[in-house]
Amino acid sequence: MSVERWVISIISPDEEHRRTVERAISEIKGLVERKAEELGYDIEVRLVGSVAKDTYLPEPDIDLFMMFPPEVPWKELEKEGLEIGREVLNGEEKYAEHPYVHGEHRGFRVDLVPCYRLRDASELKSSVDRTPFHTDFVRARLKDDQKDQVRLLKRFMKGVGVYGAEARTEGFSGYLVELLIMRYGDFRSVIEAATEWEAGESLRLTEGGKVGFDDPLIFYDPVDPNRNVASALSRDSFALFIQACKEYLEREDERFFFPRERMAFDIDTIRGEIEERGTSIMIVKFPRPGITDDNLYPQVRKTMQGLISLLRNNDFEVLDSAYHVDEGVSFVFELESEALPRCRRHQGPPVWISHSERFLEKWRGGALRSPFIENGRWVVMAERECHRATDLVTEKVDSTSMGSELRGMECGALSTSESLVQGNESILSSLMDKRFNWEV
Amino acid sequence: MSVERWVISIISPDEEHRRTVERAISEIKGLVERKAEELGYDIEVRLVGSVAKDTYLPEPDIDLFMMFPPEVPWKELEKEGLEIGREVLNGEEKYAEHPYVHGEHRGFRVDLVPCYRLRDASELKSSVDRTPFHTDFVRARLKDDQKDQVRLLKRFMKGVGVYGAEARTEGFSGYLVELLIMRYGDFRSVIEAATEWEAGESLRLTEGGKVGFDDPLIFYDPVDPNRNVASALSRDSFALFIQACKEYLEREDERFFFPRERMAFDIDTIRGEIEERGTSIMIVKFPRPGITDDNLYPQVRKTMQGLISLLRNNDFEVLDSAYHVDEGVSFVFELESEALPRCRRHQGPPVWISHSERFLEKWRGGALRSPFIENGRWVVMAERECHRATDLVTEKVDSTSMGSELRGMECGALSTSESLVQGNESILSSLMDKRFNWEV
Numbered sequence: 114m115s116v117e118r119w120v121i122s123i124i125s126p127d128e129e130h131r132r133t134v135e136r137a138i139s140e141i142k143g144l145v146e147r148k149a150e151e152l153g154y155d156i157e158v159r160l161v162g163s164v165a166k167d168t169y170l171p172e173p174d175i176d177l178f179m180m181f182p183p184e185v186p187w188k189e190l191e192k193e194g195l196e197i198g199r200e201v202l203n204g205e206e207k208y209a210e211h212p213y214v215h216g217e218h219r220g221f222r223v224d225l226v227p228c229y230r231l232r233d234a235s236e237l238k239s240s241v242d243r244t245p246f247h248t249d250f251v252r253a254r255l256k257d258d259q260k261d262q263v264r265l266l267k268r269f270m271k272g273v274g275v276y277g278a279e280a281r282t283e284g285f286s287g288y289l290v291e292l293l294i295m296r297y298g299d300f301r302s303v304i305e306a307a308t309e310w311e312a313g314e315s316l317r318l319t320e321g322g323k324v325g326f327d328d329p330l331i332f333y334d335p336v337d338p339n340r341n342v343a344s345a346l347s348r349d350s351f352a353l354f355i356q357a358c359k360e361y362l363e364r365e366d367e368r369f370f371f372p373r374e375r376m377a378f379d380i381d382t383i384r385g386e387i388e389e390r391g392t393s394i395m396i397v398k399f400p401r402p403g404i405t406d407d408n409l410y411p412q413v414r415k416t417m418q419g420l421i422s423l424l425r426n427n428d429f430e431v432l433d434s435a436y437h438v439d440e441g442v443s444f445v446f447e448l449e450s451e452a453l454p455r456c457r458r459h460q461g462p463p464v465w466i467s468h469s470e471r472f473l474e475k476w477r478g479g480a481l482r483s484p485f486i487e488n489g490r491w492v493v494m495a496e497r498e499c500h501r502a503t504d505l506v507t508e509k510v511d512s513t514s515m516g517s518e519l520r521g522m523e524c525g526a527l528s529t530s531e532s533l534v535q536g537n538e539s540i541l542s543s544l545m546d547k548r549f550n551w552e553v
Numbered sequence: 554m555s556v557e558r559w560v561i562s563i564i565s566p567d568e569e570h571r572r573t574v575e576r577a578i579s580e581i582k583g584l585v586e587r588k589a590e591e592l593g594y595d596i597e598v599r600l601v602g603s604v605a606k607d608t609y610l611p612e613p614d615i616d617l618f619m620m621f622p623p624e625v626p627w628k629e630l631e632k633e634g635l636e637i638g639r640e641v642l643n644g645e646e647k648y649a650e651h652p653y654v655h656g657e658h659r660g661f662r663v664d665l666v667p668c669y670r671l672r673d674a675s676e677l678k679s680s681v682d683r684t685p686f687h688t689d690f691v692r693a694r695l696k697d698d699q700k701d702q703v704r705l706l707k708r709f710m711k712g713v714g715v716y717g718a719e720a721r722t723e724g725f726s727g728y729l730v731e732l733l734i735m736r737y738g739d740f741r742s743v744i745e746a747a748t749e750w751e752a753g754e755s756l757r758l759t760e761g762g763k764v765g766f767d768d769p770l771i772f773y774d775p776v777d778p779n780r781n782v783a784s785a786l787s788r789d790s791f792a793l794f795i796q797a798c799k800e801y802l803e804r805e806d807e808r809f810f811f812p813r814e815r816m817a818f819d820i821d822t823i824r825g826e827i828e829e830r831g832t833s834i835m836i837v838k839f840p841r842p843g844i845t846d847d848n849l850y851p852q853v854r855k856t857m858q859g860l861i862s863l864l865r866n867n868d869f870e871v872l873d874s875a876y877h878v879d880e881g882v883s884f885v886f887e888l889e890s891e892a893l894p895r896c897r898r899h900q901g902p903p904v905w906i907s908h909s910e911r912f913l914e915k916w917r918g919g920a921l922r923s924p925f926i927e928n929g930r931w932v933v934m935a936e937r938e939c940h941r942a943t944d945l946v947t948e949k950v951d952s953t954s955m956g957s958e959l960r961g962m963e964c965g966a967l968s969t970s971e972s973l974v975q976g977n978e979s980i981l982s983s984l985m986d987k988r989f990n991w992e993v
Contacts, residue, residue: 311905312929329929348929352904356926359910390921391894391940428870428889432898432934449868454831454889458872464792465751470799481830485987486796489752489769489788494872500831547925 116365117300121261124170124268134164137219138175144201145179145225152193156181157230161248163287166255168263170271175223178245180230194227201225207405246336251291254318265300265370266290272370273357274550275350280410283347285354292318292332292342307358312348357551372550377538386545387529392432393451395528396540397444397506402518412516413442419513420444420506427509428453429502435544442519443537445544451502451528456481461491503528556805557740561701564610564708574604577659578615584641585619585665592633596621597670601688603727606695608703610711615663618685620670634667641665647845686776691731705740705810706730712810713797714990715790720850723787725794732758732772732782747798752788797991812990817978826985827969832872833891835968836980837884837946842958852956853882859953860884860946867949868893869942875984882959883977885984891942891968896921901931943968 114122126134142158149156162176163169179197181190195206195214202223204216213226231242255263267290270276278286285293296316297303315331321338329351330343361369378386387394397420402409417436424431430449437443461472464486472491476484480493499505503526510524527533534541566574582598589596602616603609619637621630635646635654642663644656653666671682695703707730710716718726725733736756737743755771761778769791770783801809818826827834837860842849857876864871870889877883901912904926912931916924920933939945943966950964967973974981 312903349926352926352929356904390896390934392896430868432894432896433932449894450890454872456830456832456872463752464796483987483992486789486792489792492873494830547923552923 116367116370117265120268120367120370121265124264125261126169126171130171133219134173134175134221137221137223138164138177141175141177141201141218141223141225145177145197148197148200149179152197154181154185154193159245161244165248166251166291167260168251168255168267168287168291170264170267173221175218175221176244177223177225179225179227180245181227183229185229190227190229194225198225198227243334243337243340247288250336251288251295254295255291259294259299262299263291263294266294266303268370269300269304269357269361270354272368272372272550273354275346275354275357278345280345280407282350283345283410284350285346286342289332289342289346292316292335296332304358304361307355308362310351310355312351353549357549360549360551366551368551368553373553375542375546375548375550375553377542378545380534380538383534383538383541383545387534390447393448393502393529394533394541394544395446395448395451395502395506395526396533396537397446397510397524397526399442399519399522399524401438401441402522404518408518409438409442409516412518413438416442416515416519417444419515420446420510423505423509423513424448424502427497427499427505428457429505433544437540437543439539443540445540446502447544448502453497453500455496455500456494457497459493459495460487461493463489464491465489501528502526556807556810557705560708560807560810561705564704565701566609566611570611573659574613574615574661577661577663578604578617581615581617581641581658581663581665585617585637588637588640589619592637594621594625594633599685601684605688606691606731607700608691608695608707608727608731610704610707613661615658615661616684617663617665619665619667620685621667623669625669630667630669634665638665638667683774683777683780687728690776691728691735694735695731699734699739702739703731703734706734706743708810709740709744709797709801710794712808712812712990713794715786715794715797718785720785720847722790723785723850724790725786726782729772729782729786732756732775736772744798744801747795748802750791750795752791793989797989800989800991806991808991808993813993815982815986815988815990815993817982818985820974820978823974823978823981823985827974830887833888833942833969834973834981834984835886835888835891835942835946835966836973836977837886837950837964837966839882839959839962839964841878841881842962844958848958849878849882849956852958853878856882856955856959857884859955860886860950863945863949863953864888864942867937867939867945868897869945873984877980877983879979883980885980886942887984888942893937893940895936895940896934897937899933899935900927901933903929904931905929941968942966 138160145158157180159178159180160176161178162174164173164175179194181194191212195212198204198214199206202214202216202218202225204214207213207215211226211228213224215222215224217223228242267276267287270285270290275282275284277284293303294300296318297306310330312329317333319335321333324339326341326344328341328344328346329348330346332342334340334342357369413436417434421431421434424446431446432449433447435445437445461484462469469491473484476493476495480495482494484491484493486492499508506526507524511520578600585598597620599618599620600616601618602614604613604615619634621634631652635652638644638654639646642654642656642658642665644654647653647655651666651668653664655662655664657663668682707716707727710725710730715722715724717724733743734740736758737746750770752769757773759775761773764779766781766784768781768784768786769788770786772782774780774782797809853876857874861871861874864886871886872889873887875885877885901924902909909931913924916933916935921936922934924931924933939948946966947964951960
């Protein structure tokens with residue numbers, strides 16, 4: 114049996130599983146409708162998402178939209194919709210672009226989303242509004258024998274680490290996977306096509322879609338051609354997927370679908386790495402702010418870039434970097450050296466320029482040595498404010514660009530020279546273990 | 554008595570000195586004419602240079618041109634001219650643009666230069682040919698009371714370290730000093746004007762001179778307006794002179810004319826400097842090739858630039874550098890660090906570019922760690938060929954641009970970590986002692 118057929122046999126729901134899912138759905142629907150009636154609303158409960166499209170992987174989320182008539186005011190819809198959701202699921206209120214309730218029913222994760230009934234996609238306001246149209250489109254166009262192909266591609270992307278459009282992953286959404294299967298026909302054709310993709314690759318199913326996007330992959334949404342379905346996909350996820358496709362075609366292996374669990378390096382391995390690299394490793398830790406992952410990860414990435422700029426602008430050579438989120442938010446940097454000399458070279462204006470006198474005034478006495486002339490220009494050796502990277506980060510972190518919820522937080526930095534390893538194995542592994550999932 | 558009047562009183566020749574000089578000249582002239590007559594040539598012996606112009610400083614060079622009639626073939630002129638010179642001076646043959654004999658007579662340094670008698674400057678071939686015309690021009694145009702002003706300016710430039718157009722100094726020639734005095738009137742006016750000079754400053758005495766020069770200072774030669782008299786002046790000498798003029802106007806001090814002798818730092822001072830800077834100091838030594846200073850210094854500077862490029866291209870941060878010529882040719886570098894980590898970051902192409910596969914092939918296994926993806930591009934940590942600056946220089950010196958007479962020579966490098974100081978005080982001082990002459 115080929116790897117792909119074997120994977121399909123594992124991830125495709127059997128009759129029993131389907132019945133369990135359907136029972137759960139009709140129970141929730143019933144509960145919602147009864148509660149709505151009690152409150153005096155005529156709402157339609159609609160199954161959307163991968164379950165509605167029969168493209169779900171085991172342990173699916175059940176997404177149900179509670180569609181109110183357009184005459185109900187928004188504030189009322191929001192209040193009453195969430196009230197219904199809380200009561201039915203005994204769940205927790207969440208907010209993405211749109212408020213909804215998340216909970217569990219019979220072991221399934223369920224999202225209950227209050228929204229308006231819309232006649233067509235031109236009335237769309239948020240991406241949530243679009244979901245029913247996406248569901249309709251896929252149900253109408255995806256062939257039955259393509260459904261397992263969708264499952265296969267989702268599982269491949271999950272294994273590789275690029276499945277999911279949320280901020281943490283910045284990968285492929287389920288809807289994008291379905292469109293790719295419709296566009297190319299089946300799993301293998303997508304994999305083969307992807308090895309030829311280049312940044313800016315532009316795909317469509319239907320005519321239309323002339324808007325330019327500066328994204329690595331563009332798939333014009335057939336229900337809204339002004340939107341790029343792949344807008345959440347990062348360059349890294351795009352590149353990683355292409356590389357995975359190339360390697361999969363060379364070597365079809367189950368580990369692309371089901372990678373081994375990645376364990377943190379142990380202390381000895383980490384000590385060995387530090388020794389062999391001869392570089393300086395620095396960890397910068399923040400407490401984790403109490404915000405959702407979708408809000409957190411963009412801020413983590415922004416802070417990462419800000420810290421790299423801070424280091425580079427102060428002459429620290431950053432060879433590599435990584436972040437790690439657990440109870441805290443940690444950044445790891447691999448530096449050419451964590452300590453620089455006390456002095457830095459600072460080039461001034463040519464001696465014959467009139468403002469060179471201001472330069473001299475400023476630096477005479479202030480610099481570590483007298484200004485001297487090189488190739489006609491003043492040069493001074495100025496004293497660094499911080500000649501250790503750990504000091505720089507802790508003292509100057511607020512001067513750099515960073516995520517707003519991380520700004521002002523007390524951060525701590527420690528470097529190779531200190532007792533860095535113990536307790537930080539996961540953080541250090543996120544820098545040191547750069548193997549692809551299928552190589553683990 | 555003002556500083557300037559006091560300096561003039563020291564450097565201006567008295568009657569007795571003038572008589573000694575004149576006697577020496579007429580003796581040499583007599584000897585040359587007698588010898589030429591013996592050999593059957595009708596030559597004119599002509600005094601040129603600063604003695605002829607009465608602008609010389611104590612212990613002048615006596616420059617005499619032996620002018621042959623134009624019908625004598627060049628080879629013959631050269632052979633017989635040098636023969637006369639050698640016999641009269643018992644001197645040594647030299648070659649600049651032009652062959653001549655250098656020797657001593659009654660304690661004066663004398664140059665005897667065989668050349669053709671020329672009618673006007675349009676027949677000029679070399680800069681030596683130009684000398685008699687320069688002499689004539691200055692004798693005709695420099696006023697008597699300006700001669701001591703020329704001496705004063707020469708002495709100032711000598712003190713500051715910018716007097717002399719030879720390759721070692723790259724400063725102001727005697728003729729340029731005379732032209733500056735003619736242009737501005739006197740010593741003080743030159744000093745004042747120079748504080749306003751900018752790079753590309755363009756000066757002239759007479760009309761004409763439209764040629765553009767990419768030099769810091771342009772003084773169109775009144776006897777040949779296509780030539781820049783200041784072409785040998787480096788940006789550093791130009792800048793240093795301007796700075797000296799600014800500081801002299803603030804504080805008239807004899808040390809601008811007669812600086813104290815600069816002594817090499819002693820071992821303790823040097824050790825203290827190394828300690829305080831926290832940088833790495835590296836010395837690179839070559840044996841001195843047997844060529845004249847005028848040929849050597851350009852090669853030394855070229856080699857210096859080549860070594861700096863070699864270091865920078867291999868990620869060594871060069872903060873400062875200097876060279877020192879004695880029995881050997883030495884280069885000193887101040888580096889942020891003399892040792893780098895074993896690995897260097899090397900960025901490859903985006904994953905989706907077709908030749909990225911060649912990149913992967915090259916680096917998989919060859920790099921210190923597996924290639925990984927960052928922002929869509931391949932990145933590897935490659936192993937450095939040389940991670941110590943001393944190894945880099947000794948192993949790779951021949952791959953960089955350098956002076957031809959230094960190329961292929963066995964060079965040695967040593968760094969702070971080794972026993973660097975003892976015996977290298979002068980070399981290290983050339984880097985560490987950046988005081989201006991008047992500050993010593």
